[in-house]
Amino acid sequence: MGIRLDSVTVAYDGNVDTLALDSLDLTVEPGEVMALLGPSGSGKTTALRAVAGFVRPVSGRVLLGGRDVTDLPPYRRGIGMVVQSYALFPHLRVDENVAFGLRARKTARSEIRQRVAEALEMTGMAAYARRHPRELSGGQQQRVAIARALAIRPDVLLLDEPLSALDARLRSGMLAELARLHRELPDVSMLYVTHDQVEALTLADRIAVMDKARLQSCGTPRELYRSPADAFTASFVGGANLVPVTVGTGGVSFAGAELKVGTNGVAAGARATLCVRPHLVGLGQGPNQLAGVVREIQWRGATHRLYVEVDGHTVMADVRELKAPPVHGDPVTLHFMPDDAVLLPAEVSHG
């Protein structure tokens, strides 16, 4: 079932001077996973809570499957929700926790038994049905929380930083599990709040990037990564080199160098920001050369990350592990292919 936020504005405590959500328009297609990505306080959780019905917009509408649910209470929206802190009932066993939403809906006993078994099976927790939450690891507790959300067979699943309490190894395992669940439940739309871009890039069909209560941009992970529309999106979805340039004809000038890049019809003489991903910057001679001085070098196993100062700006280059890496203070030449650069509107810094 699709989700639509139609110009949704939320102000907590009636404070309309600082909106938590400012006219948010967002559509999640049926069966789609949409990640909400953005810095702390940008309104991601608020958007989720508006869909769930825990906050009431001061204006705008929430539609589920084309039906206006703005005035419906949360329990009548057919939504499953998983939050960061698991929020399991400590005094209830795993199976009782999973059954909770079904009991509240007065589902028949035999049906409850079947659905609880199914949800625990789906999340790999069938063997733990009779344990209490305190007898489970963090990852297992989160699986139970997901099973509980799935037991009501929701049309819409809302996930609020579901993996952020887990350690890195568990997190990547659970990410794969969520991707599998999405394949097994192709009709369930998911709205997934995260500030982790790897989670967003891995799991989402599309990513909505939020900043300061507004939608900054929305697109597939590939679109936002390969052709971001603005510097904020570029820096939030994948690492980015962002440098101020002056547009010429057939290229730009930066740090005294003339660089060939597509100008997208931007007028010559205009100021703009050039975006190049660090892994697309090479070391040594090539097209579009930049001369600089190594300020820092990090060994990352398969790659080296170089921080190179070019005319007062830092340019990052991720290159394959070097046998004889340069050292701090060494002069180096960097290069990148014309097609690997994106020209963005002028503003580099954001907030």
Ligand SMILES: Nc1ncnc2c1ncn2[C@@H]1O[C@H](COP(=O)(O)OP(=O)(O)OP(=O)(O)O)[C@@H](O)[C@H]1O
């Ligand atoms: N219950 C509340 N009462 C008053 N203000 C709130 C409440 N919840 C959130 N806010 C404010 O609304 C704004 C958006 O908060 P929200 O929790 O939606 O952001 P977020 O993007 O989910 O952040 P985070 O990544 O830190 O969870 C923030 O300025 C926050 O301080």
